Amino acid sequence: MCMLDLFKVVSIKSCANDDIFTLQIHIIKGQRYPLVYHRRRCWYQRNRENVGASSFAPYPQSSAEKRICCWECTEDWDNKDAILLYALLALAELVNHSFSEQNHAEEFLNKRESVKDRLCTTLQEIRDGTYGSGPRRYAAYILSNLGYYGFQDKLGKRLMGAYEDEECSDMRLLFANGNGASVNKVILAVRCPTLLPPKEGAHSGTVQEIRMSANVDTLALVKLLEFAYSGYVEVESSTLKKLKTLARHCKTKILLQMLCRGRPKWGSSIPRIDLPLALTPKLIHFSDVILVPKETNMASFNCRLCSSTSPHAHCHRFILSSGCEYLRALFRSGMQESHLDRLKVPVSWLGLTKLVNWFYCDELPKPPSGCRWTNMDTDAKLQELQAYVEIYSLTEWWIMEDLQNDCAKVILSCLESARELSIKTIELAASFSMWKLVEAAAEHAAPIYHQLRDSGELDELDDELVNLIRTAAVQFSQQGG
Structure with a gap:
């Protein structure tokens, strides 16, 4: 038999530069696991001090693009973890070939349970860590061969905590075996819209029951709902x-x-739960509560769902409750406030938009940065900062x-x-x-204390606050500032 028949060679090369990384995986017939050989030393290792993280920033082609003085790359795919990314790429090839046949996969997992546990733990730490999208996506890709699908984040854990909560659900799916699942229409509308009945109207305040066909596998449907949340x-x-079949x-x-x-x-990018879709005109009719900021007059405010001209935001009790214990208790208290469809929030309209974004994305929008922040006047900066102080309160x-x-973190970064x-x-x-925020702001004012004193800006403050800044300035000076 020819020696070539005994081997299957899989080569991995960087498409950007053949010298960056070359790896060969040899799969020998009759051998359970493939062998990996490095053909030559990684170029990145030899030159890691001379190169930075990869960037996908487009090269400016037009004069308009060239006028942009700073372009912020939101995320590098490897996030300076290029070696880890290529190692995961190689591991993905190993796993694919090792588990190409299902019986081999089951045999491996049964005999090497401890290896599987250590491998899964490491991959899960990468997948859910602060690495770049590349390593995280490849870690999740490898884990999918072991039966773990998707990404675990705070928003998903929040929503999963409210899953099957009958008190905040507005629909119940009845299975053929007699069991059921309490769900939320807004989640189904965003994640798996075909599970909703046709001509679904606005929120009615009652729990709607939907009987599922006996042809639908109950366990598969439960798994689909888990992923949806x-x-x-x-x-x-x-x-x-x-x-x-069900997902399709x-x-x-x-x-x-x-x-x-x-x-x-x-x-x-990393797949996320696109919950802001629930705030679009197509799905906003599922909302059941309105948040009203302390501002009542705002020029050119126009709501796409109702005729009100005062600033407000249509939201969902279920989503608000999942992120705030206070609101969850309020909505379930049975008191008069729990039945109101409007909730006053003591923040500005700008603060309310940032707050709603956090509830639906689990991310607090950041203020403008770079040249945009530098070129803003003091009043505009203060308006941005005030929104975060209001939310903090x-x-x-x-x-x-x-x-x-x-x-x-945002406030201190701005200061x-x-x-x-x-x-x-x-x-x-x-x-x-x-007062904690007052003390932190005083520490940031300490380096310019003499400038503030000479300009008379401290005259408007109470003596207690002035003494606080003076004390911070003395400590700053004693520390060599």
Whole structure:
């Protein structure tokens, strides 16, 4: 027999530069696991001190693009983890060839359970860590061969915590075996719209019951709902085919792609629960509560759902409750406030838009950065900063520690780049009795204390606040500042 018949060689090369990385995987007939050989030393390792992270920023071609003084690359695909990315790419090839036959996969997992556990733990840490999208996507891709599909994030965990909660659900799916699942129409509308009955109207306040066909596999449907809420699901091989069929029928494209184990496309982003779709005109009729900011007059405000001309935001009690224990208790209290369809929020309209974004994306929008921030006048900067201070104050009342920490980071970052805002921030924070924030702002004002004193800006503050800044300035001076 020819020696070539004994080997199957799979080569991996960087498409950008043949010298960056070359790897060969040899699969020998009769051998259970493939052998991996490095053909030559990685170019990146030899030159890692001379190169930075990869960037997908487009090269400016037009004169208009060239006039942009700073272009912010939101995320590099490897995030300076190029070696890890290529290692995962090689591991993906190993796993694909090792598990090409289902019986080999099951044999491996049964005999090497400890290896599987360690491998899964490491890959899950990469997938859910602060690495670039590339390593995270390839870690998830490898985990899909082991029955783990999707990504676990805070938003998914929040929504999953509210899954099957009958008190906040507005629909119940009845299975053929007599069991059922309490769900939310807005989640189905965003994630798997074909599960909704046709001609679904506005929120009625009653729980609608939908009887599922006996042809629908109950376990597959439960797994589909888990993914719809959390963006993550664990699937046994016996359920995989049925779940694929159901995902295809329900038009759950992201889950279907993961179940088919398609290789991640280079440069693709992390799949997320696109909950902001619930705020679009097509789906906003599912909303059941209106948030009203402290501003009542705003020029050119136009609501796409109702005729009200005052600023407001249509939201969903279920989503608000999942991110705030205070609101969850309020909506379930049975008191008069729990039945109101309008909830007043003591923040500005700008602050309310940022707050709603956090509830639906689990991300607090950041203020303008770079040249945009530098070129803003003081009043515009203060308006941005005030929105975060208002939200910070609200989190004390609504008991939202994670959001409060996010606000604090943004506020301190703004003060670091614009110390002239410290005095106004101190005044604003003091009016809300947020003394931790007052102390932090005083520390940022300390380096320019003499400038503030000579300009007379400190004259408008209470003596207690002036003494606080003076003390911070003395400490700053003693530390060699």
